[in-house]
Amino acid sequence: MSAGEKYVAAAYGVFLVFVLVWAAIIATKLSRLERETGELVRLAHARTSGEQGDG
Amino acid sequence: MAPFDFHGYNGRVRTAAALAVALGAAAVIMVFFVAPEDVDQGISQKIFYVHVPIALTAYAGFGVGAWKGLRLLMTRNERYDLESYTAVHQGTIFGVLTLVTGAIWAKASWGVWWTWSSNQLVLFLVLFLFYCAYFMLRFSIEPGPRRERISAVYALFGVALIPVSFFAIRLASDFIHPTVFTRDGPQMTGSMFAAFCTSWVAITLLAYVMYRTELAGKRTDLNLRELREALAR
Numbered sequence: 001m002s003a004g005e006k007y008v009a010a011a012y013g014v015f016l017v018f019v020l021v022w023a024a025i026i027a028t029k030l031s032r033l034e035r036e037t038g039e040l041v042r043l044a045h046a047r048t049s050g051e052q053g054d055g
Numbered sequence: 056m057a058p059f060d061f062h063g064y065n066g067r068v069r070t071a072a073a074l075a076v077a078l079g080a081a082a083v084i085m086v087f088f089v090a091p092e093d094v095d096q097g098i099s100q101k102i103f104y105v106h107v108p109i110a111l112t113a114y115a116g117f118g119v120g121a122w123k124g125l126r127l128l129m130t131r132n133e134r135y136d137l138e139s140y141t142a143v144h145q146g147t148i149f150g151v152l153t154l155v156t157g158a159i160w161a162k163a164s165w166g167v168w169w170t171w172s173s174n175q176l177v178l179f180l181v182l183f184l185f186y187c188a189y190f191m192l193r194f195s196i197e198p199g200p201r202r203e204r205i206s207a208v209y210a211l212f213g214v215a216l217i218p219v220s221f222f223a224i225r226l227a228s229d230f231i232h233p234t235v236f237t238r239d240g241p242q243m244t245g246s247m248f249a250a251f252c253t254s255w256v257a258i259t260l261l262a263y264v265m266y267r268t269e270l271a272g273k274r275t276d277l278n279l280r281e282l283r284e285a286l287a288r
Contacts, residue, residue: 003150004097004098005098005104007159007160007162008098008099010159011159011160012102012105014155014156014159015105015152018148018152019261027273030272033272033275033276036283037279039079040282040286043283047286
């Protein structure tokens with residue numbers, strides 16, 4: 001591989017790594033949102049059953 | 056905050072993502088198998104097809120951020136604050152990529168990673184640092200209408216630097232940074248121009264998908280926070 005080819009591979013590689021890192025960050029965020037939504041659903045259910053118990 | 060339109064988001068973003076992947080693959084084929092090698096620069100000129108679209112996307116991100124900031128100042132609608140912030144964030148990310156791919160190209164073509172004698176490079180760095188300071192300003196102010204207005208005004212000021220940065224090479228007397236698009240049209244062959252356009256559209260679509268996905272995540276975060284507060288009452 002020539003020096004020019006190495007630089008071209010590096011430039012395109014940087015872009016590819018960036019897209020992969022971005023996808024990993026979004027996947028982490030999505031799993032956090034999923035966990036938080038699950039907690040809120042449980043909280044809402046607990047509150048609804050508590051209100052029914054009071055009524 | 057208004058409920059998030061998941062159906063509208065899914066349809067448009069899915070189409071844009073599919074197109075970005077298809078055009079990205081087409082761009083790689085055109086760049087490496089169709090477009091000829093540059094006579095002067097050789098293989099290292101292939102960096103042009105990724106570096107320039109990334110730089111244009113960075114300008115677009117800052118431009119959209121300023122436009123959304125203007126919309127916020129005109130309408131006082133808080134949704135534009137989040138949209139402006141997300142667009143500036145995208146512009147900054149693509150700005151980092153512009154500087155990194157530009158440095159690699161500079162090393163391949165000129166033998167140096169950076170040169171202060173090129174106005175184009177220095178002005179892009181100034182633009183990039185200006186928008187980096189946007190985040191410091193934004194996060195030094197308490198969330199609320201005041202932060203929204205100050206952030207919008209700052210994003211608007213920065214947009215004035217975009218034409219200066221873009222046209223610097225044409226206005227200045229340095230001949231280090233190449234000028235590809237002149238008054239006589241693009242200085243490249245038809246297949247090179249087709250490869251460049253395909254790459255540009257693919258990267259723009261990718262940036263659009265990233266913008267909408269990041270915005271959806273931030274809106275969902277805010278909605279969840281509001282829901283948590285409502286349930287805690």
